[in-house]
Amino acid sequence: MTQKAAITAQKIIKAFGQGAAALRALDDVSVDIATGEFFTLLGPSGCGKTTLLRLIAGFEMPTAGKILIDGADVTEMPPNRRPVNTVFQSYALFPHLTVAENIGFGLKMQGRPKAEIAATTAEMLALVKLEAMAERKTSQLSGGQQQRVALARALAPRPKVLLLDEPLSALDLKLRKEMQVELKRLQLETGITFVFVTHDQEEALTMSDRIAVMSAGRIQQVGAPRDIYTRPVNRFVASFIGETNFLPVTATPQGARLSTGDVIAAEGEGSVLIVRPEQLRLGPAGVGAGLAATVTGVVYFGTDIHVNLELSDGTALTARVPSPVDGGADFTTGQPVAVTFQPGAARLIRE
Amino acid sequence: MAERRFEVSRLPGFASVAIAVFVLLYLPILTLVVFSFNSGPSVAVWEGWSLHWYADAWNNEAVKGATARSLIIATCASAIATTVATMAALGTTRRAAFGGQTFIYVVINQPLMVPEIVTAVALLILFGVVKQATGYQGLGYLILAHAAFCTPFAYLPIRARLEGMDLSLETAATDLYANPWQTFRHVTLPLLAPGIAAGAMLAFVISLDDVVITEFVKSGGQDTLPTYMLGQMRRAITPEVNAISTALLGLTVILLTLFFILTRKKN
Amino acid sequence: MSPAEQSQRRKSSRNGWLLSAPALSLLFLAASGPLLIVLVYSFLTPGQYGNVIWEFSLDGWVGILFTRDIFDGTMNLADAHLTIFWRSVKLSLMTTALTFALGFPTAWFIATRPPAQRAMWLFLITIPFWTNLLIRTFAINEVIRNEGLMNTVLISLGLISEPIRLINTDTAVFIGMAYVYLPLMVLPLFAAIDRFDMKLLEAGYDLYASRLQVLRHVILPIVKPGIIAGSILVFVPSLGAYVTPRVLGGGKNMMIGNFIELQFGQGRNWPLGAALSMALLLIVMAALLIYVRASTKGSNPHG
Numbered sequence: 043m044t045q046k047a048a049i050t051a052q053k054i055i056k057a058f059g060q061g062a063a064a065l066r067a068l069d070d071v072s073v074d075i076a077t078g079e080f081f082t083l084l085g086p087s088g089c090g091k092t093t094l095l096r097l098i099a100g101f102e103m104p105t106a107g108k109i110l111i112d113g114a115d116v117t118e119m120p121p122n123r124r125p126v127n128t129v130f131q132s133y134a135l136f137p138h139l140t141v142a143e144n145i146g147f148g149l150k151m152q153g154r155p156k157a158e159i160a161a162t163t164a165e166m167l168a169l170v171k172l173e174a175m176a177e178r179k180t181s182q183l184s185g186g187q188q189q190r191v192a193l194a195r196a197l198a199p200r201p202k203v204l205l206l207d208e209p210l211s212a213l214d215l216k217l218r219k220e221m222q223v224e225l226k227r228l229q230l231e232t233g234i235t236f237v238f239v240t241h242d243q244e245e246a247l248t249m250s251d252r253i254a255v256m257s258a259g260r261i262q263q264v265g266a267p268r269d270i271y272t273r274p275v276n277r278f279v280a281s282f283i284g285e286t287n288f289l290p291v292t293a294t295p296q297g298a299r300l301s302t303g304d305v306i307a308a309e310g311e312g313s314v315l316i317v318r319p320e321q322l323r324l325g326p327a328g329v330g331a332g333l334a335a336t337v338t339g340v341v342y343f344g345t346d347i348h349v350n351l352e353l354s355d356g357t358a359l360t361a362r363v364p365s366p367v368d369g370g371a372d373f374t375t376g377q378p379v380a381v382t383f384q385p386g387a388a389r390l391i392r393e
Numbered sequence: 394m395a396e397r398r399f400e401v402s403r404l405p406g407f408a409s410v411a412i413a414v415f416v417l418l419y420l421p422i423l424t425l426v427v428f429s430f431n432s433g434p435s436v437a438v439w440e441g442w443s444l445h446w447y448a449d450a451w452n453n454e455a456v457k458g459a460t461a462r463s464l465i466i467a468t469c470a471s472a473i474a475t476t477v478a479t480m481a482a483l484g485t486t487r488r489a490a491f492g493g494q495t496f497i498y499v500v501i502n503q504p505l506m507v508p509e510i511v512t513a514v515a516l517l518i519l520f521g522v523v524k525q526a527t528g529y530q531g532l533g534y535l536i537l538a539h540a541a542f543c544t545p546f547a548y549l550p551i552r553a554r555l556e557g558m559d560l561s562l563e564t565a566a567t568d569l570y571a572n573p574w575q576t577f578r579h580v581t582l583p584l585l586a587p588g589i590a591a592g593a594m595l596a597f598v599i600s601l602d603d604v605v606i607t608e609f610v611k612s613g614g615q616d617t618l619p620t621y622m623l624g625q626m627r628r629a630i631t632p633e634v635n636a637i638s639t640a641l642l643g644l645t646v647i648l649l650t651l652f653f654i655l656t657r658k659k660n
Numbered sequence: 661m662s663p664a665e666q667s668q669r670r671k672s673s674r675n676g677w678l679l680s681a682p683a684l685s686l687l688f689l690a691a692s693g694p695l696l697i698v699l700v701y702s703f704l705t706p707g708q709y710g711n712v713i714w715e716f717s718l719d720g721w722v723g724i725l726f727t728r729d730i731f732d733g734t735m736n737l738a739d740a741h742l743t744i745f746w747r748s749v750k751l752s753l754m755t756t757a758l759t760f761a762l763g764f765p766t767a768w769f770i771a772t773r774p775p776a777q778r779a780m781w782l783f784l785i786t787i788p789f790w791t792n793l794l795i796r797t798f799a800i801n802e803v804i805r806n807e808g809l810m811n812t813v814l815i816s817l818g819l820i821s822e823p824i825r826l827i828n829t830d831t832a833v834f835i836g837m838a839y840v841y842l843p844l845m846v847l848p849l850f851a852a853i854d855r856f857d858m859k860l861l862e863a864g865y866d867l868y869a870s871r872l873q874v875l876r877h878v879i880l881p882i883v884k885p886g887i888i889a890g891s892i893l894v895f896v897p898s899l900g901a902y903v904t905p906r907v908l909g910g911g912k913n914m915m916i917g918n919f920i921e922l923q924f925g926q927g928r929n930w931p932l933g934a935a936l937s938m939a940l941l942l943i944v945m946a947a948l949l950i951y952v953r954a955s956t957k958g959s960n961p962h963g
Contacts, residue, residue, distance in 0.1 A: 101564055103664045118664050121567040122576075128568045134561035138583045148569035151579075199570065401861040402772040404765070404871060411769030414762050415781075418788055418842065421799035424809055428802070436802045437812045477683035484679025491673035497680045500687050507695070508900025508944055510917040511937045515694030517924060518701060518934075521711075541690035544683055595790075602792040605902050605917075609924075619794050626907055630802070638795040649790050653783065 046113070048203050048235040049075040049098055054107035056093055067093040068104070069259035075203075075237060076252075077112075080229050082238045084246040085256035086282070091239045094256075095205050098237065100124045112202055122151070126203040127196035131211060133188050135180040141191050142167070142176040148199035166194040169228065186217045193228065203235045210245065222249055243283045247271065255279050273310075276391055280316050287322075287359045289315040291390070298390055302355045304333050306383070312392035321387035322361035324349065324373070325380045332380030335359065337373045349373050351381065426642065429635035436630055446632040447640075456637060459621040463601055466532060466617060470539030471547070471596035477540075478547035478596075479589055483581075486555045502549075504542040512542065513609035520610055530612045538610050539600040546599045547592035550656060554588025587655040594652045598645055695941070702934035710928045720931030724939055741919075747830060748915040752898035755837040759845040759894050760887065762838075767849035767886075771856070782850065789843035797907045800839045804832060804908075828910035836908040837898050844897070845890040852886020853879075885954065892951040896944050916940055 056068040068090045075081045083091035096102045097109060100121030108117050116124055127148065135144055145166050146159045154162075167173045170190035180188060189209060196204055206225075210218045226249055229236045240246055246253050247267040254264045255278075263275045274280035277288065290313065291298035297307040298315050308315055325332060338358075339350040344365065351359040359381065366372045373379070425436075429447070433440030450456045478501075485497055504512065520534045562584065566576040604619040611620060618637060625634055702720045704712040719728075727738040770781040788796060803809045804826045811823035826832045856879070864874040880887070902917035909915070914922070916936065923933030 099568055101567075103662065103668060105662050105665060121564075122570045122572050126568075128565070130561050130565060132559065132561055134559060134565035136562060136565075136580060136584075147566070147571075147579075151566070151569055151571040151575050195569070401865060402768075402858050404768060404875060407765035407768050410762060410765035414766045414842070415784060417839075419784075421803045421839070422788070422791070422796065425795070425799040425802060435807075437805070437807055437809045473686070477686055481680040481683035484676040488672045488676055489669060491676050493677065497676075497684065500692060501680075501683055503687060504691050506944070506948055507691070508896070508917070508940055510900050510902045510920055511695070511698070511941050512691060513902075514920060514924060514933060514937050515698045516690065518697050518930070519694040537686075537690045541686050544687060548683070598790055602790075602794070604792075604794050609921075619792060622794060622798070623903070623907070626798075630798075634798065635802075638792070638798060641792055642795060645791055646787060649787065653786075 046077055047074040047110070048077040048079075048112060049073075049237065050108075050110040050113075051094065051098070052108040052110070054094070054097065054109070055105045056090075056097060056102065057105045066259050068097070071107075071256075071259070071261055073254055073261060073264065075235060077235055078233055079251040080226070080236045080238065080249060082240060082246045082250040082253045083256055084240055084243060084253050084283075086241055089256040090259040091241075091256050092207055095128075095207055095237065095239050098203070099126055099128050099205050125201055126205055127199060127201040128205040128207060129192045129196045129209045131208045133192040133209075133212075135188055135191055135195070137179070137181055139180070140176065141172060141178050141180060141183070144180060144191055145194045145198050147195060152199065162198050166198045169197070169231070170194045170224075185213055186221065189213065189221060190224075193225075197228070197232060197234070201234065203237060204229075206236060206238045208239055208241070210240070211242075218245075225249065247283070255282060257282070273389065274316070274391060277314060277393060280391060285319055285360065285362075286316045287319060289317070289357060289359075291315045293390075298388075300333070300353070301357060302333065302353050306388055308388040308390045309386065310390035312390045314391050314393055315388055316391055317383055317388045319348065319360045319362040320346075321384045322359070322363075323382045323384070324351075324361055324363060325382060327378035327380050332382040335379050335381050337375055337377045337379060339375060340373050347372070351379070353381075422642070425635050426639045429632050429639040431632045431635075434631050436632055436635060446636040450633050450636045450640075453633070455616070455621060456618075456633075459616045459618045462532065462535075462615060463617040463619075466535050466539055467597050467600040469536045470543050470600045471593050473536070473540040474543035474596045474600075475547045475551075475589060475593040478544050478592055479551055479585070481544075482548055482551040482555055486552055487558075487560055502545045505545050509542075509605040513606045516606060517609040524612070532615065534610050534612075535607060535615065535617075538606050539603060542603070542606060543596035543599050547596040550591040550595060550652075551585065551588045554585055554591075554656075558584055591652050591655045594648045594655075598648050601641065601644070698934045698937050702931055702938050704931050704934075706929045706931050708928075710924070710930060712930050717931065720929075720935035723929070723932045724935055744914050744916060744919050747913070748899055751830060751834050751837065751915065752895050752901075754834055755841060755898045756845075756891050756895045758834075758838045759842045760891065763842055763845035763849055763890060764887075767846045767853050770846075770850050771853040772858075785843050785846050785850075789847065793840055794903055794907075796840045797836055797904050800836050801827070801907055804835060827908060828913060830909070830913055832908040833905045833913055833915070836904045837901060840904055841894045841898060844893040848889035848893060849883065849886045852883040852889070856882055888951055888954045892947055896947055899943065899947075900940055 051071055051073050054068050054071040055066065057064040057066050059065055071090070071094060083094060085091045093102065097104055098111075100116065100119060104117065108115055110116065111124060111126065136147065139147065142163050146163045149159045149162055163176075164173075167176055170193055172187060172190055172194070175183060175187060180191060183191065189212075192209070209225075210221050213221060222245060225236070225238075238246075238249065247270075250267055252264060252266055253270050255262045255270060257278050263270060263279045265273075270279065271283055274283065280286045280288070289300055291300055291306075292313070293299075293311070294305060297305045299305045300315070306315065327334060333353060335351040335353050337349055338352050341348040341350070342365070346362050346364050347366075349361045349363060351361060353359065361381065363372070428436045428439070430442050430444065431440055432443030432445065481497065481501055485494055516534075516538050520538075524530060524534070563576050563580055566580045567573075571579060602619065603617075604623055607617050608620050608623065611617070616624065618641060622634055622637060701712055703716055703718065705715040705717040705719070707713050722735075723738070724741065725738060726735045728735055766785070770778060770785065773781055801808070805811070806823045806825055806827055811820070814820045815823065826835070860878055860882070861874055864878045869877065900917050901915055902921065905913060905915040905918055909918075920933050920936045920940070923929045923936065927933070
């Protein structure tokens, strides 16, 4: 990374509780988030992603380790003095203030002149397209509008970094898609570094410049969405993002040997072979190369069909193939097929 | 044909008992109110409408004095109780549990658990000693005693409001550069205000209503309205007592209605 | 924990204590602290004109149950005291039972009203709850007095020729206490019934229970915490009642509360009064302990 880091977390440990009952929410986490990037913390609930966000915001203090914002150590700085703002999962809009007062709150607390507050508030209202709602109470807004107010409020003080804690989880699917586009637009327009927390892998893949996949208080892998999907480093990342077939293998000089005896050329190293269902090709049995398999079930998904397969030694596999044009089933249960891979689709990972 | 269905929640006779209870509950109170307007001297034989018992009460120097004392004590006591209760509620909610929290909770709510007569006797003894030692005989003792037993009534609604308040609002304020004082001033206090008002109202009503502790703590000539009325019991009852009761009742109903309006919009 | 975390925690705890300090001081000064003085006084010797002489004595505590014969100094059970205790306990239990018998149907009725009506009915119960106890005692007094409304109406209707003499009897105190403490029973019962899932009734009827069986085997066991809460809330103030027995019972039909007052007035036996107060406090604390244990054990039986 040639750019300067907006946020650096160094060897962060965060334990809740004391003694034997202590729970490590974060266990030796180090990460650099570059200025201007859209960075996502992705993981299942309880993986520590929100705790990391709260540490950056200053709502929690680490048990060990350091947090740097723009190179300055802020580990013990209270949240009201950190140049970062948060969009809360529950929005946390002040119910006793109007939309405009909510948006101007941060600037008012900083003691900025009234004229500047008014100008910035107007600018922010325009940015999130809520000019008409300025004098409303927040309780009179829809969920999507409240979301925009929360965004505008956090952006108004022009923070160095914007922290977003699962901000879209309360919205319905359609609104969530709209807001994803909106968020990306705001990030590009403002140029502010976004740190986005989510458990939704699709949201992470479509919006992020880089993703950190977290599990059990540790960062499992950091990389661009494409990297994470195509080159997962371990079983957790491979299974959490997308669907994957896992096949136990033993390494031989020729390649990875399956339990059926077939040998497959694969990149990476380790004892598990992964291959995505959409990378599998099914051909007629006995013609050319391929793994011999039997169809055990066919599930129709509209855009494609999932074919459940069983290798000769009983290992289960799933292939995803395009729906047949005439709508009829291409495969029937019990049918023998030959399974081939797209070149480079199979990878070895460690357990 | 009317739709017939099996009402699962109906239990035989319950509705009749309930209606009877409401009638029995309100009949004496309504009688009390109605006879305060009686033109005759009886609280049981109706002789026609009149407001003269109100006028009598109003012109009665003893009643005037007692009213003034009741209001002064209730105002001061509820102000003190609400202030200390608000601080205590802020100190005991929404922070990491700390040793002694249960202790604080028990001490604050102690007046709700100890029979009034016991507290009354205790204060009689204590203030007796202090009165003798200092020579001070003023209303201070009553205000102090009332403030103490009103504190839990102010504390409970304020605490309830605080616990119902979204902690993330204050987190958001600190995130938006508010220092602790600004957070309290611009977020916590405005959101807590209805709870504080509700607590103050309850404390005021409780102070206004107290008989037992006041009866034991007061010095000579320090009757409040309730102790004055209790004293009147020894004599023949006239509708003047009804008139005073009705006025107090009216004040209570107004304050309670306000209390309900304030606590209802909680979410 | 890191030093920063620890100092944050210490600061939070310290602030908690600092903010609570004024309330704690006020209550120590004018509520909890004085109770200790009462405890001390219960072990002193009565002064001739009231107050105490600072000499240790157990007579206050012994005097709760026994009297010393003036002539030969032998100890006898104090019948007059026992009568008062028995009356207090009996009337308090009867009050609790009657308020439950009336309060349960009332609470059930309120809880099963449509939501729009429910607030109104609840408000109607709450008004008497917060209305001056003395005013309510007066109100019931004016109804049941010899020359009160009840007798006036009954006589004018020709149903009776002589007024029913209720005032200054145990019955009058009983009626009065049931009247003033009824809302204390209804409110916790309502809270318990309100949480009750009415689907359970459908399940009960579905499984062949009659209305009475549903009441006995489904409703009552589930709302039991509310019943205990209501009973304690009525029993405790009944036992320590002072105003109601004074207004409705006259001078004779004393309960413990009036008896305590007597010791600080004409009785001029402050140590006995102090010992009685402490004894009353102990009984009340025992009742509250039962309540706390019952309510923590039985909380949220169905989610």
